[in-house]
Amino acid sequence: MDNINRKSALKENEGVVPPNSTNASAIAAIQKKRLQKQTAEELISRITKGDAVALSQGITLVESLNPEHHNKANQIIQGCLPFANKSIRIGITGVPGVGKSTFIEAFGSLLTSLGNKVAVLAIDPSSSITKGSILGDKTRMEELVKNPNAYIRPSASGNSLGGVARKTRESIILCEACGYNIILVETVGVGQSETAVHSMVDFFLLLNLAGAGDELQGIKRGIMEMADAVVINKADGENIKKAQLARLEYVRALHLFPKKDSGWPPEVRTSSALEQTGILKIWEMIQEYIILTKENNFFQNNRQEQNQFWMMETIQEEVLMHFYNAPAIAEAIEKNKKAVQKNEISPFAAAQLVLKTYFK
Amino acid sequence: MDNINRKSALKENEGVVPPNSTNASAIAAIQKKRLQKQTAEELISRITKGDAVALSQGITLVESLNPEHHNKANQIIQGCLPFANKSIRIGITGVPGVGKSTFIEAFGSLLTSLGNKVAVLAIDPSSSITKGSILGDKTRMEELVKNPNAYIRPSASGNSLGGVARKTRESIILCEACGYNIILVETVGVGQSETAVHSMVDFFLLLNLAGAGDELQGIKRGIMEMADAVVINKADGENIKKAQLARLEYVRALHLFPKKDSGWPPEVRTSSALEQTGILKIWEMIQEYIILTKENNFFQNNRQEQNQFWMMETIQEEVLMHFYNAPAIAEAIEKNKKAVQKNEISPFAAAQLVLKTYFK
Numbered sequence: 278m279d280n281i282n283r284k285s286a287l288k289e290n291e292g293v294v295p296p297n298s299t300n301a302s303a304i305a306a307i308q309k310k311r312l313q314k315q316t317a318e319e320l321i322s323r324i325t326k327g328d329a330v331a332l333s334q335g336i337t338l339v340e341s342l343n344p345e346h347h348n349k350a351n352q353i354i355q356g357c358l359p360f361a362n363k364s365i366r367i368g369i370t371g372v373p374g375v376g377k378s379t380f381i382e383a384f385g386s387l388l389t390s391l392g393n394k395v396a397v398l399a400i401d402p403s404s405s406i407t408k409g410s411i412l413g414d415k416t417r418m419e420e421l422v423k424n425p426n427a428y429i430r431p432s433a434s435g436n437s438l439g440g441v442a443r444k445t446r447e448s449i450i451l452c453e454a455c456g457y458n459i460i461l462v463e464t465v466g467v468g469q470s471e472t473a474v475h476s477m478v479d480f481f482l483l484l485n486l487a488g489a490g491d492e493l494q495g496i497k498r499g500i501m502e503m504a505d506a507v508v509i510n511k512a513d514g515e516n517i518k519k520a521q522l523a524r525l526e527y528v529r530a531l532h533l534f535p536k537k538d539s540g541w542p543p544e545v546r547t548s549s550a551l552e553q554t555g556i557l558k559i560w561e562m563i564q565e566y567i568i569l570t571k572e573n574n575f576f577q578n579n580r581q582e583q584n585q586f587w588m589m590e591t592i593q594e595e596v597l598m599h600f601y602n603a604p605a606i607a608e609a610i611e612k613n614k615k616a617v618q619k620n621e622i623s624p625f626a627a628a629q630l631v632l633k634t635y636f637k
Numbered sequence: 638m639d640n641i642n643r644k645s646a647l648k649e650n651e652g653v654v655p656p657n658s659t660n661a662s663a664i665a666a667i668q669k670k671r672l673q674k675q676t677a678e679e680l681i682s683r684i685t686k687g688d689a690v691a692l693s694q695g696i697t698l699v700e701s702l703n704p705e706h707h708n709k710a711n712q713i714i715q716g717c718l719p720f721a722n723k724s725i726r727i728g729i730t731g732v733p734g735v736g737k738s739t740f741i742e743a744f745g746s747l748l749t750s751l752g753n754k755v756a757v758l759a760i761d762p763s764s765s766i767t768k769g770s771i772l773g774d775k776t777r778m779e780e781l782v783k784n785p786n787a788y789i790r791p792s793a794s795g796n797s798l799g800g801v802a803r804k805t806r807e808s809i810i811l812c813e814a815c816g817y818n819i820i821l822v823e824t825v826g827v828g829q830s831e832t833a834v835h836s837m838v839d840f841f842l843l844l845n846l847a848g849a850g851d852e853l854q855g856i857k858r859g860i861m862e863m864a865d866a867v868v869i870n871k872a873d874g875e876n877i878k879k880a881q882l883a884r885l886e887y888v889r890a891l892h893l894f895p896k897k898d899s900g901w902p903p904e905v906r907t908s909s910a911l912e913q914t915g916i917l918k919i920w921e922m923i924q925e926y927i928i929l930t931k932e933n934n935f936f937q938n939n940r941q942e943q944n945q946f947w948m949m950e951t952i953q954e955e956v957l958m959h960f961y962n963a964p965a966i967a968e969a970i971e972k973n974k975k976a977v978q979k980n981e982i983s984p985f986a987a988a989q990l991v992l993k994t995y996f997k
Contacts, residue, residue, distance in 0.1 A: 354983050362980065443985055450983065501893070502862075530890045533861070584977045584984045591988035592970075596960045597953060599996065610952075617944045620722065623714045623810065624944045625803055628951035636959065 317349050321356035327456040329428055335451045336430060340444050354447050357454035362580070364453045365567060366460045368474040370500065371484030376510045377463055379550040380484060382418045387556050388459050389426040396457035397421070399432040400445045400464045400474055428457060439594040442473035446587060449477065475503045476583050476590075479576060480563050483507045485527075487519035487547075502534055505566060506544045508559060513549035520547045539575045541566050600635055609634045677709050681716035687816040689788055695811045696790060700804050714807050717814035722940070724813045725927060726820045728834040730860065731844030736870045737823055739910040740844060742778045747916050748819050749786040756817035757781070759792040760805045760824045760834055788817060799954040802833040806947055809837065835863045836943050836950075839936060840923050843867045845887075847879035862894055865926060866904045868919060873909035880907045899935045901926050960995055969994045 315334070323331030335357075338350040371377050385395045397418075421427045430448065432441070449460050462478055464470045475481050483504035501507070507527050512520030527545040537543070544562055548555030570576040600606060613627035622630075675694070683691030695717075698710040731737050745755045757778075781787045790808065792801070809820050822838055824830045835841050843864035861867070867887050872880035887905040897903070904922055908915030930936040960966060973987035982990075 351983075351986055351989075355986065358980060358983060447983065447985060526889070526893065529886070530893045533886065533890045581978055585974055587984035588974065588977050588987045588991075589970075591985050592960075592991055593957060595988070595992050596957060596995070600952075600956045610949075614945055614948065617948050618941055620718060623711075623718060623807065624947035625807060625951050626711055626715065627948045628955070629711075631948075631952055632955050635956070 317352035317356065320353055321454075324353070324357060324451060324455045325360050329455065332428065332451055332455040333430070336448045339447045339451065350447070354450055357450050360454035361450040362453060364449075364458045364460050365480070365563070366449060366462065366478040367563065368462045368464065368471075368478035368481045369484065370464045370471050370474065370482070371510070375484045375486055376550055377484055378418055380508075380510055380548070381461055381463060382421050383550040383553050383556050384559070385418075385421045385427055385461065386424065387553075387560060389424055391560075393459050394426045394428075394457045395421075395424075395459045395461065396428040396430070396449075396452035396455075397461045397463065398430050398445050398448055398452070400441055400462060400470050428452065428455075438470060438473060439590065442470070442477070443587075443591065445473075446477050471500050471503065476586055479570070479579065480505050480566055482559075482563075484510050485523070486511055487516050487523040501530070504531075504543055505537075505539070505541055506546060506559070506562060507531070508555075509545070509547045510550060512547035512555065513552045517547075539566075539570050539579070540573050541569060603635055605634050606631065677712035677716065680713055681814075684713070684717060684811060684815045685720050689815065692788065692811055692815045693790070696808045699807045699811065710807075714810055717810050720814035721810040722813060724809075724818045724820050725840070725923070726809060726822065726838040727923065728822045728824065728831075728838035728841040729844065730824045730831050730834065730842070731870070735844045735846055736910055737844055738778055740868075740870055740908070741821055741823060742781050743910040743913055743916050744919070745778075745781045745787055745821065746784065747913075747920060749784050751920075753819045754786045754788075754817045755781075755784075755819045755821065756788040756790070756809075756812035756815075757821045757823065758790050758805050758808055758812070760801055760822060760830050788812065788815070798830060798833060799950065802830070802837070803947070803951065805833075806837050831860050831863065836946055839930070839939065840865050840926055842919075842923075844870050845883070846871055847876050847883040861890070864891075864903055865897075865899070865901060866906060866919070866922060867891070868915075869905070869907045870910060872907035872915065873912045877907075899926075899930050899939070900933050901929055963995055965994050966991065 320331050320335050320338075324335055335350075335353050338346045338353060341347070341350065369377060369381060381397060385397060388395045418429060422429055432445075445462065449462070452460055460478075462474050464474045471481075481503050483500060483506070485507055487509050509520045509523050509527070524545045524547055531543045531545065534543070546555055546559055546562065548559060550556070567576065570579070609631045613622070613631055616622045617624050617627045680691050680695050680698075684695055695710075695713050698706045698713060701707070701710065729737060729741060741757060745757060748755045778789060782789055792805075805822065809822070812820055820838075822834050824834045831841075841863050843860060843866070845867055847869050869880045869883050869887070884905045884907055891903045891905065894903070906915055906919055906922065908919060910916070927936065930939070969991045973982070973991055976982045977984050977987045
């Protein structure tokens with residue numbers, strides 16, 4: 278067939294593929310190169326001058342899984358460090374439906390109207406599954422997202438909480454260097470992420486709903502005890518009375534908890550993000566907390582402890598990761614877990630067998 | 638001098654050291670050998686026949702830091718495993734002064750009078766410092782210590798909580814194989830040891846005093862949330878009313894906690910170990926718990942999860958121990974912690990430097 282066709286007078290030569298539009302590809306390449314060529318020094322300089330675009334680029338490098346970006350990200354963090362640490366870091370948690378976004382919208386707008394620059398970060402290790410349940414739908418913060426003194430960054434993705442937390446922790450440094458003096462870190466009150474957030478903020482705020490009891494079911498154990506304040510949200514309309522009753526119940530419950538190292542007895546407030554009531558009082562309360570804990574040095578000590586905590590956490594995480602990723606370990610664990618389940622071997626003897634696989 | 642002395646007529650030959658009293662040393666040697674010579678099989682056979690002396694010898698081997706004993710201990714645990722797992726394991730915690738010993742004395746005596754065999758173990762990683770603050774002073778359990786159906790073993794010593802916990806966990810297996818059908822594990826409510834105990838028992842009981850609020854100061858966060866029951870102890874004499882008020886307050890507080898996986902809502906009871914009131918009700922409550930959780934399979938699942946937890950805990954502990962004991966690691970950590978403290982380096986960059994020392 279081929280030969281026949283070739284010989285035929287009807288055969289046409291195939292057309293040549295037209296050359297690319299030189300302009301379009303060149304522009305794309307130039308744009309890409311410009312971003313790549315931007316040195317760490319340039320980015321640091323722009324970030325510390327308050328350039329939000331550079332901040333976003335910096336955080337993108339911090340979040341990048343590309344090993345090439347790793348080194349550059351470290352340089353940027355290192356360069357931003359001397360300009361960081363001057364903010365107030367506030368963690369905000371609460372189960373889905375409690376009105377976190379509306380609250381942050383109202384709270385953040387209040388803060389900027391008082392002359393602050395506010396960065397909103399989120400930590401949500403499950404976001405790869407729920408696909409942006411948290412801060413993803415930026416339209417839920419319509420006002421704040423248009424606010425020139427607010428910076429909103431959705432949750433970093435990643436499959437380990439440690440990894441996501443690390444990225445958020447480093448992003449805080451960049452935001453601070455960029456001049457944001459109040460950092461809000463949002464998280465969903467259903468997992469281990471609260472402990473991670475608690476370890477990177479100065480003040481930890483738990484949002485709740487009125488209704489006493491039932492709505493707590495979704496909140497993981499231990500979160501109540503970490504809270505510096507519980508805010509009963511949606512205290513508006515018919516809810517006001519219920520919210521006030523719930524408040525009294527929380528006051529009583531918190532009274533039973535051990536005193537905090539900060540010397541701050543956790544407070545319970547009501548607020549309506551919708552009607553914008555109680556929001557200013559919450560900010561005043563946080564300021565009182567800052568004054569108290571700076572006076573008694575808890576603020577400073579806590580940050581130092583947090584830094585050391587993150588250093589040790591990172592070390593342990595990577596040592597264990599190295600172990601879990603070693604050849605044949607997953608298999609050995611699976612096999613021995615089954616033996617333990619069948620009561621054929623004690624958990625400790627099983628552990629020894631797994632360890633032999635690694636340390637031999 | 639030497640030569641002169643030798644030649645002198647005044648020189649006496651040194652006397653020969655009189656031979657040891659053959660009997661005494663022989664007896665000691667025989668006793669020692671008898672203990673050493675006892676094979677693992679012999680010990681297992683004696684333990685599973687209910688021989689408390691053999692049980693003590695077995696636990697001594699489990700607790701021994703001598704590597705030679707390690708293998709033998711593992712054999713004994715392995716041999717006891719098929720006879721274990723048939724008991725009810727109850728954790729009992731509370732700050733010093735709450736009356737744990739008196740409570741265990743009363744509770745244990747009640748249990749044996751009902752036909753049970755009770756073993757009392759303790760976990761107290763601080764015992765090397767406080768020198769037997771817990772169960773060490775056996776005279777505080779005068780009755781129980783003389784009771785043929787009770788076995789009391791003071792806390793194992795050791796410098797890591799993991800190590801002490803492991804030994805207690807393995808001792809439980811031996812006690813069960815020896816026929817003890819109720820295991821009480823005592824701990825002081827001031828440290829991390831509660832989490833360890835919680836992970837080895839079926840039911841976790843928190844002892845408290847009346848007085849509402851203040852006495853909780855000494856209890857570490859999170860312990861309230863682990864409790865399956867809170868018992869207000871010393872509810873006798875003038876304390877009765879106070880204890881009942883405290884009870885109501887705890888009921889209200891526990892109501893705010895999330896539901897437990899066991900399906901069991903934590904209960905609050907009052908008791909007087911001194912006047913022996915409320916003790917039987919506590920035992921009835923625990924039996925109700927066991928029935929409920931065996932029906933809904935939580936009991937079985939929880940034990941399996943605990944086994945896997947201990948396997949993984951042991952693995953992680955040893956992997957990290959290997960890291961921390963590696964050459965130059967302690968130094969590298971110290972050095973980088975200081976740099977983090979001075980804000981010269983981010984916690985994550987510091988972690989990388991330490992890790993390089995290990996993995997290079």
